[in-house]
Structures are given as C-alpha cells and as structure tokens.
Amino acid sequence: MQTNLFLAHQRQNYLIYSEYIPVSENKIYILAIESSCDDTGAAIICDGKVISNITASQQEHSKYGGVIPELASRQHMTAILPVIETALQDAGLQKHQLTAIAFTRGPGLLGSLMVGVSLAKSLALSLDIPMVDVHHMQAHIMAHFATEPFPHFPFLCLTVSGGHTQFVKVNSLTEMEILGQTLDDAVGEAFDKVGKMLNLPYPAGPVIDQLADQGSPVFAFPEPQVKGFDVSFSGFKTAVLYFLQAEMAKNPRFIEENLADICCSVRNSLIHTLMKKLKSVATNTGITHIGIAGGVSANRFLRDELTRIGVEEGWSTFIPPFSLCTDNAGMIGIAGYHKFIKGLWCSQDVVPAARMEW
Ligand code: KG4
Ligand code: ZN
Secondary structure (H helix, E strand, O other), rough: OOOHHHHHHHHOOOOOOHHHHOOOOOOOOOEEEEOOEEEEEEEEEOOEEEEEEEEEEEHHHHHHOOHHHHHHHHHHHHHHHHHHHHHHHHHHHHHHHHEEEEEEEEEOOOHHHHHHHHHHHHHHHHHHHHHOOEEEEEEEEEHHHHHOOOOOOOOOEEOOOOOOOOEEOOOOOOEEEEEEOOOOOOOOHHHHHHHHHHOOOOOHHHHHHHHOOOOOOOOOOOOOOOOOEOOOOHHHHHHHHHHHHHHHOOOOOOHHHHHHHHHHHHHHHHHHHHHHHHHHHHHOOOOOOEEEEHHHHHHHHHHHHHHHHHHHHHOOEOOOOOHHHHOOHHHHHHHHHHHHHHHOOOOOOOOOOOOOOO
C-alpha cells in the first residue's frame, strides 16, 4: 500500500508532505548524489544531519588545465557505485532502509549530471522511494544548515564557486533570491585562469591561497567598478595578464622570483572586491546574518575577512566547515531533506539541466 502511494507521488511533480507517512522507523534516511562537475559524491543524511559524506575527486583534469567534460562523465560512471556503497557502509545502512534519494539536477556539465540523475532515477524506481531534485548552488548555501547555530532569515549568502558568484537573499530553507551576481567570470574561474597564467595546476584556487600565505600584497591591480549589487572579474583577469606580460618582458624570471607575492596580491584583490560589494549589499538590505558558501569559501583570506568585517559591522557571520565548501553530496542531502519534508518531490520525468532556473 505504501508502495502505491510512493509511485503515485512520483508521477506528479510537487505534492504535499502530509500525504506521506514514513514506513516503519521514525527516521528519515536520504541518499544524496552529486555529479555536477568533476567530483563524484554520495552522502547519507539522517533527519537532516550528514552521517556519511564520500567524495571521489577526479585528478585527471589537472594535466589539461581545466575540466574535460567527456572525461568527467566517464569518471563519474566508474566512481559512482563504489562511492554510494562506501557512503552506505559508513552510515551502517542498507539500501532498503532509505526513505528517499536526493540528487543534483543542475546547473553543471550535462554529461556529468546525466550520470547522477540516471542513477538516482533507477535507484528510486527499484527501491520504490521518492526522489528530490536539488539545485547545486542552493545546496552550497544549505551547507549552513548542517550544524547549529543556524543563520536567521533573511540570511545573506555570498556564494562563490568555479562557475558562479552570487549575492543571495535566503528567505527560508527552500526559498532564495539572487540580489546580485557576476556579469562575466565567476571568482573561482578568475583564480583558476590566473593560476594558468602562473603555470599552476588546476584547480588553482587552493594553490594560490596556499602560496599567498607566504607572500605580501605588494602588486596593485585595478579594482573593477560595477554599479548596484553585481560584480565583474574579466577586466581583472586581463589586467593581471598584461601586468605579467610587461614584467616578464623586463625579467623572464619575474613569475618564479615573485610567485608568492603575485598570488597574495591576486587573492587579496579578488577578496577585497567581493567583501566591498558584500558590505554594500548588507547595508542596503539591512540584513545582518551573513555567510559565505561554495568552493571559494574555503579561501583562508575570505574566511578571515568575513570574520574581521563581521565584527566591525556587527554582523553574525557563518562560515561552512571545509568539508562542506567544495562540491560534496552532504550539502545536496541537506537541501534534499528540507525539500523532502515539505513534499517538494520530483517525478521520474525529471531531466538534468546544464543551466537551471533558480
Ligand atoms: O564549488 P566548487 O567546488 O565547484 C563548483 O561548483 O564550481 O568550486 C570550485 C572552485 C574552483 O574554481 C577552485 O579553484 C575554487 O573553488 N577554490 C578556491 C579554494 N578552494 C577551492 N579558490 C580560492 N581559494 C581556495 N582555498
Ligand atoms: Zn559547487
């Protein structure tokens, strides 16, 4: 009887939670799957808490200086089943005990998303359990709801990753709106592209961050001036390129002799731009609960600056643990859990979305 109820729910897009009564136990166990880019992730979430979180990061792209989409989807296919098995084992759970499956529907690389979405659909079908589709960028923000204290609503989140840079007003656990964003490159992309100019391996963000700690911000780059709540990083990237070309023409060893100082100048300049805009968004909206999320939120200078400025401005600041900053399935599961208990399930007709509406 419960089975029929599940299937009925899956045929429609969004249904009401009150119609659903969890099977035998009182606990809700969700298997979450993440495969939007080059990390294959699986996690188990019990009543909204991450109890296992496994990520297989694809190292193969490093030598190409960026993610190769075809290679990424093939690697997901190899990794996804062992990653799921390990997540289940770590949680001490068997597949038949799962209540629902949450998965990243987008945005991301279509071929990569396809692997996670197809597997989620077939698992949900074979286990007769509901599915919840998750927006990858919203899930980054939901990392703040892994452990208490939780931010109060409305909460302002600077969401910074390899493909996105957004100032998001979070109204509730499932409702968010973008107040501003990058007009061109994401800040993670700016780190990665500058890293390429400096011959650093991909992804260059963490490498630049580490090298920056040994240097000083002695080189100045022009700060992009963008009106309103948006930002732009493509001019910055070009300015760094011209600067490096001019210096290398004078001294071909300029990069190797000044690597730490270049990294520190680049990192601090990018983070200053973000923090200046974040301050303006906070002042204009009057929001005082402020956080960061996404891969670039692992940046040490960004974390320190948010804390320092937060004290100055009287904000309550929120910084996710390192394990939930870069792509992982734990955050997908937290987002999925909150959609699940609101009855925001999806049907078997669901398809991956390289670009996904907010
Ligand atoms: O969120 P994420 O793991 O994947 C996407 O959704 O894009 O973010 C990856 C991005 C990459 O651009 C990477 O260079 C950057 O996050 N990143 C960092 C740091 N750790 C990762 N950027 C600056 N400093 C870091 N410590
Ligand atoms: Zn991400």
